[in-house]
Amino acid sequence: AQSVAQPEDQVNVAEGNPLTVKCTYSVSGNPYLFWYVQYPNRGLQFLLKYITGDNLVKGSYGFEAEFNKSQTSFHLKKPSALVSDSALYFCAVRDAAGRRALTFGSGTRLQVQP
Amino acid sequence: NAGVTQTPKFQVLKTGQSMTLQCAQDMNHEYMSWYRQDPGMGLRLIHYSVGAGITDQGEVPNGYNVSRSTTEDFPLRLLSAAPSQTSVYFCASSQGTVSGANVLTFGAGSRLTVL
Numbered sequence: 227a228q229s230v231a232q233p234e235d236q237v238n239v240a241e242g243n244p245l246t247v248k249c250t251y252s253v254s255g256n257p258y259l260f261w262y263v264q265y266p267n268r269g270l271q272f273l274l275k276y277i278t279g280d281n282l283v284k285g286s287y288g289f290e291a292e293f294n295k296s297q298t299s300f301h302l303k304k305p306s307a308l309v310s311d312s313a314l315y316f317c318a319v320r321d322a323a324g325r326r327a328l329t330f331g332s333g334t335r336l337q338v339q340p
Numbered sequence: 341n342a343g344v345t346q347t348p349k350f351q352v353l354k355t356g357q358s359m360t361l362q363c364a365q366d367m368n369h370e371y372m373s374w375y376r377q378d379p380g381m382g383l384r385l386i387h388y389s390v391g392a393g394i395t396d397q398g399e400v401p402n403g404y405n406v407s408r409s410t411t412e413d414f415p416l417r418l419l420s421a422a423p424s425q426t427s428v429y430f431c432a433s434s435q436g437t438v439s440g441a442n443v444l445t446f447g448a449g450s451r452l453t454v455l
Contacts, residue, residue: 235380258441269344269430269446270383277441316382320441327373327398328444332382 228253230319232331239307240339247302247334249317253324259300260318260328261291270316276300277322287311307338342366346431346447353421353454361416361450363431371434371442372414376400376427377449383430389414390437421454428452 230251239245251257258277262270274285281293291302300317317331347362365372373388385398389408403425405417414433418425429450434442 232382260443262444262446267449269448270432270444271446272443275441275443322441325437327385327388329385330375330383332380 228257228319228321228324228326228329230317230329230331232315232317232334234334235332236335236337238337238339241309242306245304245307245311245336245338247315247317247336249300249302249331250298251300251317251319252298253319253321255321255323257300258320258322259291259293260320261285261289261300261302262316262318262330264314264316264333266313273302273315307336309338309340312336312338344431344433344445344447346429346450348450349448350451351453353418353452355421355423355454357421359418359421359452361418361429361431361452363414363416363447364412365414365431365433365445366412367433367435367445368411369433369435369445370411371437372408373398373432373444374404374406374414374416375430375432377430378427386416386429418452421452423454426452426454 260275261273264270276293284290318328344365374386375383387406389395431447432444436442
């Protein structure tokens, strides 16, 4: 089985401050990990993914995520938040060796205050 | 490129009515899928397809039917709508099959309300 947990329903951060959106996962083998973002009344957009290699993955709009195998985490980070980053963020996982479709977390709403 | 196109964007149904949500992609993607999004539950997979003529069930398939007669189209049918099917529905596609690290391209969503 595969699953992903996003422990925070909402994260509030002031503009210019660093942000972190947390994600932990569970798979039986090695994971493929993804972050997607959803702006209001829009579909989800791909931000970044981890397949293998460097634990720090850089993605769109200045976002990055750190893969930590021992903690089974894949937290999304950005050094300096913008008001325009306010959106719903989804972490997703797939077992690299399996044939199951992508499993999404419940989502974390990021609110960046000016 | 239009990407993934979903119609309609909004629909209100009465309990027991049937309808079809349309999804079309112009990227020649083999893999297509339907998700529903509910508050606090994230996205849950309803059905998916790895190519024309091939479909399979996801996490929450009951009450929904799909078919894949062409590479481009993957309609989702509600046979007898229930209030529990009130949700936002997303169609998504990617190259490759259900496994792998392929990136999903999502449609804009269809908001369905069942009274």
